Amino acid sequence: METSIQTFISMCQWDTSSLLIFSDNVFGALIYYSHFIALIVALLVGIFVLSRDSKVLVNRLLFLIMTAFSLWVFFDLILWGNEKPDLIMFFWSMMLFIEPLIYALCVYFIDVFIEKKDISLNKKIGIFSLLLPVIILLPTKFALVGFDLTNCFREPIEGFIATYYVYFIEVIYTLWIIVFAVRKYKKAAPTMKNQIIFITIGIILFLLSFVSGNIIGSLTDNWTLAQIGLFGMPIFAGFLAYMIVRFKTFNAKLLGAQVLVIALGFLVLAIVFVRSIENIRLVVAFTLLFVLILGRILIKSVKREVEQRERLEILTKELEVANEKLKGLDKLKTEFLSLASHQLRTPLTAIKGYASMLFEGSFGKMEDKQEDAVKRIYTSAQGLVNVVEDLLNVSKIEQGGMKYEFSPTDLSALVIQLYGEMKVPAETKKLEFSLEMDQHDKFIVSADATKLKQVFLNLTDNSIKYTPKGFVKISLKREGSNIVFKVSDNGMGISPETKAKLFEKFSRGEGGKTNTGGSGLGLYLAQQIARAHKGDIVIESDGLGKGSSFIVTLLASGSYPN
Amino acid sequence: MIDKKSKILLRIFFFIVGIFVVATFYRYIVLKDFKVFTDEEIFNESLLDK
Numbered sequence: 001m002e003t004s005i006q007t008f009i010s011m012c013q014w015d016t017s018s019l020l021i022f023s024d025n026v027f028g029a030l031i032y033y034s035h036f037i038a039l040i041v042a043l044l045v046g047i048f049v050l051s052r053d054s055k056v057l058v059n060r061l062l063f064l065i066m067t068a069f070s071l072w073v074f075f076d077l078i079l080w081g082n083e084k085p086d087l088i089m090f091f092w093s094m095m096l097f098i099e100p101l102i103y104a105l106c107v108y109f110i111d112v113f114i115e116k117k118d119i120s121l122n123k124k125i126g127i128f129s130l131l132l133p134v135i136i137l138l139p140t141k142f143a144l145v146g147f148d149l150t151n152c153f154r155e156p157i158e159g160f161i162a163t164y165y166v167y168f169i170e171v172i173y174t175l176w177i178i179v180f181a182v183r184k185y186k187k188a189a190p191t192m193k194n195q196i197i198f199i200t201i202g203i204i205l206f207l208l209s210f211v212s213g214n215i216i217g218s219l220t221d222n223w224t225l226a227q228i229g230l231f232g233m234p235i236f237a238g239f240l241a242y243m244i245v246r247f248k249t250f251n252a253k254l255l256g257a258q259v260l261v262i263a264l265g266f267l268v269l270a271i272v273f274v275r276s277i278e279n280i281r282l283v284v285a286f287t288l289l290f291v292l293i294l295g296r297i298l299i300k301s302v303k304r305e306v307e308q309r310e311r312l313e314i315l316t317k318e319l320e321v322a323n324e325k326l327k328g329l330d331k332l333k334t335e336f337l338s339l340a341s342h343q344l345r346t347p348l349t350a351i352k353g354y355a356s357m358l359f360e361g362s363f364g365k366m367e368d369k370q371e372d373a374v375k376r377i378y379t380s381a382q383g384l385v386n387v388v389e390d391l392l393n394v395s396k397i398e399q400g401g402m403k404y405e406f407s408p409t410d411l412s413a414l415v416i417q418l419y420g421e422m423k424v425p426a427e428t429k430k431l432e433f434s435l436e437m438d439q440h441d442k443f444i445v446s447a448d449a450t451k452l453k454q455v456f457l458n459l460t461d462n463s464i465k466y467t468p469k470g471f472v473k474i475s476l477k478r479e480g481s482n483i484v485f486k487v488s489d490n491g492m493g494i495s496p497e498t499k500a501k502l503f504e505k506f507s508r509g510e511g512g513k514t515n516t517g518g519s520g521l522g523l524y525l526a527q528q529i530a531r532a533h534k535g536d537i538v539i540e541s542d543g544l545g546k547g548s549s550f551i552v553t554l555l556a557s558g559s560y561p562n
Numbered sequence: 563m564i565d566k567k568s569k570i571l572l573r574i575f576f577f578i579v580g581i582f583v584v585a586t587f588y589r590y591i592v593l594k595d596f597k598v599f600t601d602e603e604i605f606n607e608s609l610l611d612k
Contacts, residue, residue, distance in 0.1 A: 008598075138582045139588075
């Protein structure tokens with residue numbers, strides 16, 4: 001540097017800095033507080049997020065943003081404190097690059113946060129190519145024209161890049177973030193909408209508090225006042241970190257309360273260090289504004305929760321009353337069912353009995369036509385008896401009054417008997433009816449023989465009923481400690497939807513819609529009885545028209561259900 | 563995670579950044595190659611203002 005320039009510099013009476021940043025050139029202590037708090041918090045936030053999981057891209061990006069921001073704050077402090085034109089020229093250039101880089105990283109960050117995956121290569125090229133003119137022209141006069149000594153302000157004269165281009169791309173990046181967030185918000189699920197709003201507001205406030213120094217400084221020409229923006233930085237940085245670490249358990253109210261407490265802590269801490277009453281006023285005014293905004297959000301949120309809780313309490317009480325009523329009605333229904341069934345059974349038995357006596361000729365020989373009509377009366381009465389029997393059993397099960405008499409039972413005898421009984425109806429339909437069982441083996445289970453036979457009978461009867469032609473096969477075999485009774489056919493089959501609800505009360509399969517006479521309680525009863533025997537019934541069917549198998553699994557003797 | 567192409571892109575980007583940061587450092591700090599504007603009249607006025 002020429003001697004004349006050195007003379008000019010010495011005439012400006014700038015203080016000599018130590019450690020690049022400490023000097024009397026910094027005329028307000030607030031500048032150190034605002035910068036150091038922002039720098040330390042940003043570094044801590046970055047390290048904290050990265051330490052949670054360094055492999056997660058969104059964590060890495062926030063770490064990069066916080067590191068770049070810390071560098072920016074430190075370089076800014078050098079510009080405040082240092083008196084050497086060469087250092088000022090260099091660090092001013094660096095800030096010209098770091099500032100839009102932070103914006104670019106924020107665009108990258110919000111995309112990854114919302115989409116939960118890395119952005120495309122083209123998008124990366126799009127984001128970072130905007131920075132290339134700044135980087136390439138950094139050492140040229142397009143960034144900084146020279147150093148201005150004419151007014152002792154320790155400032156360079158900015159070129160096209162610094163004056164226009166950097167601000168231009170910062171506006172582009174900000175608009176990019178807003179447009180992206182709005183588009184994603186419209187398509188997002190309700191639970192994601194809150195996250196998008198919070199992360200976007202967090203980033204925009206972060207970037208705003210970042211440039212607020214320049215905006216306030218340029219508008220008011222008060223560069224000390226311009227420092228208040230930096231106080232907001234740690235708050236929003238912490239907010240972003242919280243969002244990415246805790247977004248899975250996102251709770252706006254809890255988040256609001258925590259942010260408020262942390263922010264108040266920082267602001268009160270700042271007051272402790274600020275000596276000038278003017279600066280204290282600034283910090284207090286900022287604190288007040290912050291408390292008013294977040295406090296209002298929190299009060300609204302708490303009010304809403306109290307209202308919801310009150311409504312929930314009223315609903316719970318109403319539900320309790322409704323539940324009691326329902327229980328009463330259910331009991332009445334069961335009692336009515338039981339009573340009605342008993343009342344029905346007596347006349348039905350008489351009808352069946354007299355019809356039987358009629359066609360057996362107890363009251364004299366009848367004509368064929370008369371005999372046929374009486375047989376129909378008998379069959380219909382039998383069907384009605386079965387329905388009444390089912391209803392009675394269901395009401396017994398629901399009242400807990402179903403009695404089981406368990407005793408060691410040989411299922412082979414029971415199944416042979418069943419085969420004999422069902423052979424006639426099967427052959428009437430011209431079905432191939434077969435039994436597969438090892439005649440020499442014993443299949444002893446602890447069972448109520450009558451009830452278990454009812455189960456087997458029900459399943460076999462269903463199979464015959466819903467198989468128009470082909471075969472019905474019953475089998476009994478041993479599988480480990482279980483005894484398995486199986487009825488298979490190549491009949492109507494069962495669709496997966498029907499299969500899922502076939503054991504429900506009053507449920508009918510596809511065949512039930514065409515065949516009349518069933519109560520829709522048979523399978524429900526069968527399963528209840530099987531379960532009372534500590535067994536179960538499983539249905540296998542490949543779908544409609546592909547046949548079906550009903551498999552009853554029972555525990556082989558040795559363990560008697562209580 | 564970042565794919566291979568993106569890693570290459572980021573390396574190229576940071577390489578370019580590195581080159582121009584070093585160039586800027588060399589020009590301003592080592593060579594001290596920058597214009598200093600000193601208009602004596604304005605300078606004296608600003609000193610008087612001070």
